[in-house]
Amino acid sequence: MDLTRVDEIIAKHHGEASSLIQILLEIQSENSWLPKEVMERISQELQVPLTRVHHISTFYKAFSLVPKGRHEVHICMGTACHVRGATRVLDAVQDLTGIKPGETDLELKFSLETVNCLGCCALGPVLEIDGKTYGKMTPVETKNVLQSYE
Amino acid sequence: MSEIRLTIDGREVKASDGMTLLEAAQAAGIHIPTICHHEKLEPFGGCRLCIVELEEKGWSRLVVSCVYPAENNLVVHTRSAKVDRIRKTILELLLAHAPDAFDLQDLAKEYGADKDRFEKEASFCIHCGLCVRYCAEVKKKNAVGFIDRGIRKEISFVPEIALKECWDCKECFPLCPTEALQAAYVLTRALAGHLLEKEPAQPKA
Ligand code: SF4
Ligand code: FES
Ligand code: FES
Numbered sequence: 001m002d003l004t005r006v007d008e009i010i011a012k013h014h015g016e017a018s019s020l021i022q023i024l025l026e027i028q029s030e031n032s033w034l035p036k037e038v039m040e041r042i043s044q045e046l047q048v049p050l051t052r053v054h055h056i057s058t059f060y061k062a063f064s065l066v067p068k069g070r071h072e073v074h075i076c077m078g079t080a081c082h083v084r085g086a087t088r089v090l091d092a093v094q095d096l097t098g099i100k101p102g103e104t105d106l107e108l109k110f111s112l113e114t115v116n117c118l119g120c121c122a123l124g125p126v127l128e129i130d131g132k133t134y135g136k137m138t139p140v141e142t143k144n145v146l147q148s149y150e
Numbered sequence: 151m152s153e154i155r156l157t158i159d160g161r162e163v164k165a166s167d168g169m170t171l172l173e174a175a176q177a178a179g180i181h182i183p184t185i186c187h188h189e190k191l192e193p194f195g196g197c198r199l200c201i202v203e204l205e206e207k208g209w210s211r212l213v214v215s216c217v218y219p220a221e222n223n224l225v226v227h228t229r230s231a232k233v234d235r236i237r238k239t240i241l242e243l244l245l246a247h248a249p250d251a252f253d254l255q256d257l258a259k260e261y262g263a264d265k266d267r268f269e270k271e272a273s274f275c276i277h278c279g280l281c282v283r284y285c286a287e288v289k290k291k292n293a294v295g296f297i298d299r300g301i302r303k304e305i306s307f308v309p310e311i312a313l314k315e316c317w318d319c320k321e322c323f324p325l326c327p328t329e330a331l332q333a334a335y336v337l338t339r340a341l342a343g344h345l346l347e348k349e350p351a352q353p354k355a
Contacts, residue, residue, distance in 0.1 A: 049286065050308050051295025058297040 001031040006038050010045045017046045024057060032068040069104045069111040071149050073097075074128040078117030081124035085138075089125045090114065092139035096146050109149070156224040171215035171226060172200055182215055182228050183237065183257055185244075185327055186278040191287050193217040196279050199240050199257075203227040212236070234261060242267040244276050248328035251276075274330035275305055281322040281331045291315045294322070294334075305334055309342030 009026050013019035020042070027038060034057055043050040057063040075090050094100060097110045104111040118126050123135025127142060134145050154165045158175050165174035170193060175182050185197040195217040202218075204211045205225040212232070227233065241263035245254055249265050249272065258265055277296075282305060285294050293311040296303055307316070316335060323332055 049292035049295070050311070051282070051286070051292045051306075054306065054308070055296050059299045 001027070001035060001038055003037065003041055005030070006041050007045070010042065015045055017048050020046060020048055020053070021056060021060075024053075024063060028063050033064040033066060067104060067108060069108045071110050071130050073110050073112050073146075074115045074118070075101075075112070076116070076118045076124065076126040076128070077114045078121065078124075080117070080121035081126055084124040086125040088139050089127055089137045089142050092142040093127075093146065096143060110146075154220050154222050156220055156222065156226060158226045159228055165220040169220045171202060171213070171218045171220050171224070174220040175215065175226070175228060180228060183260075184216060185253070185276070186280060187216045188280055188284065188325065191280070191283045194279055194283065196277060197240070197244075199237055201233060201236055201240075203230045203233050237261050238263045246271050247273045247276050248330070251328040253327045273304070274328045274333065276328060276330075277303060278327060280325040280327075281305060284322050284325055289315075289319060289321065291319070294331075305331065307335060307338040309338055309345060312338050313342060313345055 006027060009023055009030075013023055023042060023046075024034060027042075028034060031038075039053045039057065040050060042048075043053045057065060073093060075086060075093060077086050077090070090101075093112060097105055097112065099105050099110065099112050101112050101114045115128075118128060118133065120126060120133065120135065123133070125137045127134045127137045127145065129145070129149065134141070137145075152167050154167060154169070154174070156163055156165065156174065158171075158178060158180050161178065161180070163174055163178040163180075165177065169177070172182055172184065172187065182200050182202065184200045186194050187200060193216050195214045198214055200215045201212055202215045203226070204213055205227065210230075210232070215226075215228075237257075238261045241254060241258050241261055242265065245251075245258060245263065245265040246268040248254060249270060254276075255265070257263070279296070281294050282296055286292050291311060292308070293315050294305055294307045297306045298304060312335065320335075323335075326332065
């Protein structure tokens, strides 16, 4: 990520230390992860110790310290989806992408996470990619869906 | 500063405004065990070992003495059966993480804590925060901090700062009740040592 863009975001928050989390969130959503240099820059500009930036960026699950794939795959493992076969969907995704929950593949195509209930249990098992919901997933359907992403 | 009078373990004790219960007890020569407390650092209240029982109108209440302000007319018990039982459990839990820590072993003896009560999960660090807070508050270097949370929380050195500042300081080492801190530092140096060699080579004579 371009550090001048980081500086812009920091300036928008008047370089205030109390805006640390807000700044991190903005960078996370723009860049999908927080590179080391970016955290160092924030620490310098806001004059907060790097240890605190690290503490916060590792505390909240919203932040990633490793690059994310172009597509974020969320598989619901909530109770309803679970009894309707979410594990099979998860297995299918793991087989096709070669990654486990929390990981990203080497081509940076997919990142995989499991979640607990997306709030549409009647559609279970549910798969969500970049915010788009796919319901009533079977392993075969899962494969078709994943293959439609570049 | 106004004077405060309270009773600790049946003794009338004087304290001044702004003191914690722990400080009031210490000033009166009454010992309360602590792990995460350090005079030079802000109260933290992390380990809960310094817990004491307050008696109020026939009720009793547990408070953490290193963060609880001394107040007039408080009746404090530092070694009630309840307090001892809680300290014992706290020690047993801490010993599951750092079974070989000497400070903990000594306290375990005193409170009859069984170091094998809980399954071992040797993370060594018991999250007292002494190293992190000392480095931040006293040395103002922030070379070491906490990362992650819950059961995965651990201390972590910032290699660039640690390589520059820690070698000649190491004041946090003796504060650590376990050996987690030294281990983490040695590991950081081993993994990040190459950063040291980046210094420009001396021109040959
Ligand atoms: S490394 Fe030692 S001093 Fe630092 S938080 Fe852990 S137990 Fe406390
Ligand atoms: S359990 Fe999957 S959407 Fe509710
Ligand atoms: S010494 Fe009071 S909570 Fe640790």
